[in-house]
Amino acid sequence: MAKHFKTVMTHFSRYLPPGRVTNNDLSKLMDTNDAWITERSGIRERRFVEEPTTTSDLAIEAVKKILEESKLKPSDFDYIIASTLSPDFYFPGIAPIVQHKLGFPMIPAVDIRVQCSAFVYSTQLADAMIKSGQYKRILLVFSDVQSKLLDLTTNGRNVAVLFGDGAAAVICEAEECSESELPSTNNNKSGVIDTILGSDGTGAELLLIRSPGTATKGFLNPETHGLGDWHPKMEGRLVFKHAVSRMCEVAETLMKRHQITANDIACLIPHQANLRISEMVREKMELSPDKVFNNIHQYGNTTSATIPICINEALEQGRVKKGDLILTVAFGAGFTWGGSLIRL
Numbered sequence: 001m002a003k004h005f006k007t008v009m010t011h012f013s014r015y016l017p018p019g020r021v022t023n024n025d026l027s028k029l030m031d032t033n034d035a036w037i038t039e040r041s042g043i044r045e046r047r048f049v050e051e052p053t054t055t056s057d058l059a060i061e062a063v064k065k066i067l068e069e070s071k072l073k074p075s076d077f078d079y080i081i082a083s084t085l086s087p088d089f090y091f092p093g094i095a096p097i098v099q100h101k102l103g104f105p106m107i108p109a110v111d112i113r114v115q116c117s118a119f120v121y122s123t124q125l126a127d128a129m130i131k132s133g134q135y136k137r138i139l140l141v142f143s144d145v146q147s148k149l150l151d152l153t154t155n156g157r158n159v160a161v162l163f164g165d166g167a168a169a170v171i172c173e174a175e176e177c178s179e180s181e182l183p184s185t186n187n188n189k190s191g192v193i194d195t196i197l198g199s200d201g202t203g204a205e206l207l208l209i210r211s212p213g214t215a216t217k218g219f220l221n222p223e224t225h226g227l228g229d230w231h232p233k234m235e236g237r238l239v240f241k242h243a244v245s246r247m248c249e250v251a252e253t254l255m256k257r258h259q260i261t262a263n264d265i266a267c268l269i270p271h272q273a274n275l276r277i278s279e280m281v282r283e284k285m286e287l288s289p290d291k292v293f294n295n296i297h298q299y300g301n302t303t304s305a306t307i308p309i310c311i312n313e314a315l316e317q318g319r320v321k322k323g324d325l326i327l328t329v330a331f332g333a334g335f336t337w338g339g340s341l342i343r344l
Helices: 023-027 034-041 055-070 095-101 115-131 154-160 201-206 222-226 236-257 275-285 303-317
Strands: 004-015 020-022 045-047 079-083 109-112 137-144 166-177 191-199 267-270 325-332 336-343
Touching (some): 004 055, 004 303, 020 023, 034 275, 055 137, 115 137, 115 336, 166 303, 267 275
Parallel strands (some): 079 137
Antiparallel strands (some): 020 045, 325 336
16 A cells, blocks of 8 residues: 655744834835835835844744744754745855754755745645655745845835845644545645646846846946845836736636635735735635735735745734645745645
């Protein structure tokens, strides 16, 4: 009889740096105000790190919390998948740094670079690895420090007001089961049910940090530095349009594939890019406001960490509970996007 393994997300944690930056704080640095930012994004404040805090520092705090809450030790894990667009160094990534600093055994540790789509991409990767039977417990780490990259002047305000710093961690565990016990939308078994991903590189230059990079002459030069090419740039209207379209598309595909309706979903947890995006997705899916979890007003867009931060908070607040069916959808630079159906 063939062995089957399912992927259960057993624990979630989050870490936000203590430094709160309100819209009024930003208005002292650039020509903006609280009403302008709130109306366009739904964001009221965000968290920024203080020097010399790094991306791996935030990640480590999130991992410490999840180890404490789960009562697990670093030696209990056999793989680390980390996601960030703002690593401590151009290379290496943060996964080996987290592995070393927290005393994990010399297990595989890899970074993936899919920006705001990190949670859904990591979910599919971990699920495939566990279903293969090769790995039993995988740590997912999400961490980004955008504040050091932002142009905190009037020139950069359209992007700078959107982002915050934050980290999260998730434990994925293998559970052996029969074929009938594999999680589905019908059997109430906890685990990852399905993930759909996509990408379209024609949008790569609509949301990016252009330099440093090998497309820049000399990798980094005074001209590109002077132009501010090391700050994130975004064609906001086009990105907004693509985000709504792709997130709705992947949600609809998952629901049709599994023959469910909005009534079957306990909660939609979208990537926290912009409250107006989340609202448009909600309306197109015909979900009531109480079936969508948002916290962008508190933290802004924490890039790779938004969805797991939301799940952690939603569990704490009782907005979702173990056994609930949730749908996560994301869209990020690349362009990349995806959605996951998960039974908590």
